Amino acid sequence: MLTGKTKSPAIDYHKKDLSNEILLDLYASMLKPRMIEEKMLILLRQGKISKWFSGIGQEAISVGVTRAMQNDEYILPMHRNLGVFTSRNIPLNRLFSQWQGKASGFTKGRDRSFHFGTQEYKIVGMISHLGPQLGVADGISLAHKLRKENKLSAVFTGEGGTSEGDFHEALNIAAVWDLPVLFCIENNGYGLSTPTEEQYRCKDLAERGAGYGIESHIIDGNNILEIFSRISEITDSIRENPKPVLIEFKTFRMRGHEEASGTKYVPQELMEEWEKKDPIMNYEQYLFEEGILTEAKKEEFVSSISKEIEENLKLAFDESGIESNVNNELNDIYEDFKYQEVSPSLKTENIRFVDAVSQALKESVRKHNNLVLMGQDIADYGGVFKITEGFMEEFGRERIRNTPICESAVVGTAMGLSINGMKAMVEMQFSDFVSSGFNPIVNYLAKVKYRWNQNADVVLRMPCGGGVGAGPFHSQTNEAWFTKIPGLKVVYPAFPYDAKGLLNTAFNDPNPVMFFEHKALYRSVRQDVPVDYYTLPFGKASRIKEGSEVSIITYGAGVHWALEVLGEMDYDKADLIDLRSLQPLDIDTICESVTKTGKALVLTEDSLFGSFASEIAAMISENCFESLDAPVARVGSLETPIPFAQNLEKQYLPIDRLHKKLQDLIEY
Numbered sequence: 001m002l003t004g005k006t007k008s009p010a011i012d013y014h015k016k017d018l019s020n021e022i023l024l025d026l027y028a029s030m031l032k033p034r035m036i037e038e039k040m041l042i043l044l045r046q047g048k049i050s051k052w053f054s055g056i057g058q059e060a061i062s063v064g065v066t067r068a069m070q071n072d073e074y075i076l077p078m079h080r081n082l083g084v085f086t087s088r089n090i091p092l093n094r095l096f097s098q099w100q101g102k103a104s105g106f107t108k109g110r111d112r113s114f115h116f117g118t119q120e121y122k123i124v125g126m127i128s129h130l131g132p133q134l135g136v137a138d139g140i141s142l143a144h145k146l147r148k149e150n151k152l153s154a155v156f157t158g159e160g161g162t163s164e165g166d167f168h169e170a171l172n173i174a175a176v177w178d179l180p181v182l183f184c185i186e187n188n189g190y191g192l193s194t195p196t197e198e199q200y201r202c203k204d205l206a207e208r209g210a211g212y213g214i215e216s217h218i219i220d221g222n223n224i225l226e227i228f229s230r231i232s233e234i235t236d237s238i239r240e241n242p243k244p245v246l247i248e249f250k251t252f253r254m255r256g257h258e259e260a261s262g263t264k265y266v267p268q269e270l271m272e273e274w275e276k277k278d279p280i281m282n283y284e285q286y287l288f289e290e291g292i293l294t295e296a297k298k299e300e301f302v303s304s305i306s307k308e309i310e311e312n313l314k315l316a317f318d319e320s321g322i323e324s325n326v327n328n329e330l331n332d333i334y335e336d337f338k339y340q341e342v343s344p345s346l347k348t349e350n351i352r353f354v355d356a357v358s359q360a361l362k363e364s365v366r367k368h369n370n371l372v373l374m375g376q377d378i379a380d381y382g383g384v385f386k387i388t389e390g391f392m393e394e395f396g397r398e399r400i401r402n403t404p405i406c407e408s409a410v411v412g413t414a415m416g417l418s419i420n421g422m423k424a425m426v427e428m429q430f431s432d433f434v435s436s437g438f439n440p441i442v443n444y445l446a447k448v449k450y451r452w453n454q455n456a457d458v459v460l461r462m463p464c465g466g467g468v469g470a471g472p473f474h475s476q477t478n479e480a481w482f483t484k485i486p487g488l489k490v491v492y493p494a495f496p497y498d499a500k501g502l503l504n505t506a507f508n509d510p511n512p513v514m515f516f517e518h519k520a521l522y523r524s525v526r527q528d529v530p531v532d533y534y535t536l537p538f539g540k541a542s543r544i545k546e547g548s549e550v551s552i553i554t555y556g557a558g559v560h561w562a563l564e565v566l567g568e569m570d571y572d573k574a575d576l577i578d579l580r581s582l583q584p585l586d587i588d589t590i591c592e593s594v595t596k597t598g599k600a601l602v603l604t605e606d607s608l609f610g611s612f613a614s615e616i617a618a619m620i621s622e623n624c625f626e627s628l629d630a631p632v633a634r635v636g637s638l639e640t641p642i643p644f645a646q647n648l649e650k651q652y653l654p655i656d657r658l659h660k661k662l663q664d665l666i667e668y
C-alpha cells in the first residue's frame with residue numbers, strides 16, 4: 001500500500017507557504033497510524049488482538065486536525081482516529097497495552113480499544129454510544145471560555161452519529177452559548193452497513209450548520225494540506241472569537257465497520273474510486289514531484305516507524321496480563337473524598353425545605369468559585385420552584401446558566417466542565433425528565449472514574465415525588481433508576497436541616513451525586529435550620545424515633561408518612577430510620593435496628609417491584625435473618641404509573657396501606 005507510485009496525484013495539493021519541515025511532518029504523521037494499522041491487521045489474523053476499527057483512508061483528518069490544534073487543547077476522538085493519538089505522541093507501548101487490556105494502557109484493562117481519555121495528552125476518548133462525546137466537548141470549551149483562555153476543543157463524530165439526538169443538542173447548546181468547539185463530522189459513506197442515503201436526507205451534513213446558526217464548511221477529508229491549512233485558519237479564528245464551527249469532512253471507509261464485518265455491501269466501483277484518492281499515496285506522490293520527499297527520506301521514515309512499532313509491540317507483548325483483584329476494582333468506583341465536617345452554628349431560623357435547598361446552593365456557589373449551575377429557566381426566572389431566584393443578580397449569567405431543553409447534552413456539558421477543572425450542577429426541571437439525560441449519567445458520569453480515572457464533579461438536582469396531583473410525568477420518584485449504577489451517589493433527604501447539610505456535602509464531593517428533593521416537602525415541611533454553612537456526611541442514616549418493637553426503614557416522603565401513621569396509631573415503640581442517603585447506604589444502622597426489634601417494615605414511595613425498598617428487604621433477610629421474628633414487610637406504591645386525579649393518586653401511593661401493614665407486623 002505504501003510502495004506504489006501513482007502517475008500523478010488524484011488530489012489537488014497547494015502547499016502555500018508551509019515549510020518543508022511541516023510538509024514532511026504531516027506525511028510522517030499519517031504514515032505512522034497507517035503502518036500501525038497494517039501491523040494490527042496482521043496481528044488480528046494471527047488472533048493476537050481481538051477487535052479492530054480501521055481508520056485506513058481517513059488518516060488525513062485525524063492528523064490534519066490534531067496538528068492544527070495546540071497541544072494543550074482537548075481533542076475528543078472516535079473509534080477511527082488513531083492518528084489523533086499518535087499525533088499527540090502517546091508512547092506506542094501504552095497504546096498497544098491498552099488494546100491488550102494491560103496495566104500500561106489507560107484503563108487498567110477495564111475498557112477496550114479507543115475508549116479512554118488521558119489528561120496527560122489532553123485526549124478524551126469516546127463511550128460506545130457515540131453522541132455523548134459531543135456534549136462533553138461543549139463543557140470543556142465552556143470552561144475555557146469562562147476562564148477567558150482563548151482555547152477550543154475539537155470533537156469527532158461519524159455521519160451515522162449525527163443522527164443521534166446528542167448531535168443536535170450539543171450543536172444547539174454550543175450555538176446559543178457561543179462555545180469554541182470544532183465539530184468534525186467524518187462522512188465516510190457508511191455507518192456500519194447503512195449508506196448515507198438511509199442515514200439522512202440533506203445533501204451535505206454541513207448544511208445543518210445553518211439550522212443551528214453556526215458557521216460550517218465542507219473539506220476534502222483525503223487532502224491533508226487542505227485540512228491542515230483550512231483547519232488552522234478556522235481554529236485561529238475560533239480562538240480569537242469563541243464560536244462553534246461545523247466541518248464536514250468528505251472521505252470514505254476503506255475497510256469494514258470492524259475487521260470481522262467485511263465490506264460486501266459496498267459497491268466495488270466505490271471502493272476503486274476511493275482507493276485512487278488514498279490520502280497517503282497521493283500526498284507521497286505530490287511530495288516526490290515537488291522534490292520534498294526522496295526515496296531515501298521515505299525509507300528513513302518507514303524504517304524508523306517500523307522500529308518504533310516493533311520495539312513497543314515487544315514491550316506490550318512482554319508485559320504480563322492485568323492482575324485481577326476484587327479490592328482494586330471496588331476501590332476505583334469513586335474518587336477519594338475526605339469528608340470534612342463543618343459544624344452548624346447555634347443560630348437557627350425556621351425555614352421551609354425549599355429555602356434550605358436554596359441556601360445550600362447559594363452558599364456552595366459562593367464557596368466554590370469554579371461551580372457553574374445549569375438548568376432550564378434557572379436564571380432570570382429563578383427556576384420553576386424559585387430555588388435560584390436572585391442568584392443571577394449575585395453571581396451573573398455566566399455561572400447561573402439557562403439551558404435549552406437538551407437534558408442529554410447538558411449532562412455531557414457538566415461532564416466536560418469537570419474534565420476541564422470546574423464543578424457543575426444540573427437542575428432537572430422535574431426528576432421525570434432525567435430520562436432524556438439518562439444515557440450520559442449512567443454510562444459516562446457513573447463509569448468514567450472506573451474506566452480512566454477521571455472524576456465527574458457533578459451534582460444533579462432532582463425535584464421528584466408525588467402527592468402533588470401532577471400525573472405520570474411530573475410525579476415520579478425515580479431513585480431506583482440510579483441506585484443500581486455503580487459510580488453514582490444517591491442522596492434523598494426528608495427534612496430541611498438534612499437537605500442543607502447534605503447538599504453542601506454534595507458540592508464538596510468530587511463524585512457524581514444524584515440529589516433527590518421531594519416537591520411535596522418543598523413548602524410543607526419547616527424546621528429550625530442553622531443560618532450558616534454546615535455539612536452532613538453521606539451514608540449516615542438518622543434515627544427519627546427510638547423504639548424496640550418494630551423497625552420502620554424509609555426515606556423522603558415516606559418518613560413523613562410513617563410519622564403520620566405512628567401518630568394516628570398512637571404507637572411509640574417503633575424505631576424509625578430515615579436513610580437520608582441511599583448510596584452510600586448505612587447498612588449498620590439498619591442491621592442494628594432490626595437486630596434490636598426483630599421486625600422490619602421497609603417503606604418506599606416507589607412502586608415495589610425492583611424498588612430500593614426491595615433491595616433493603618433482601619439485605620435484611622441476608623444479614624439479620626436470625627434476629628427476625630417476622631418476614632420483612634415492604635410497603636410501596638401500586639405497580640402502575642402514577643395517576644393524576646386526586647383519589648387515584650391517593651390510592652396509588654402507599655400511605656393508606658401503611659397503617660394495616662404496620663399493624664399486621666406488630667401483631668405477627
Ligand SMILES: Cc1ncc(C[n+]2csc(CCOP(=O)(O)OP(=O)(O)O)c2C)c(N)n1
Binds near residue numbers: 130157162191192
Ligand atoms: C447509540 C448507539 N447505537 C448503535 C451503536 C452501534 N454502532 C457502533 S458504530 C456504528 C456506526 C457508526 O457510524 P458512524 O457514526 O458513521 O461512524 P463510522 O463507524 O462510520 O466511523 C453503530 C451503529 C452504538 N455504538 N451506539
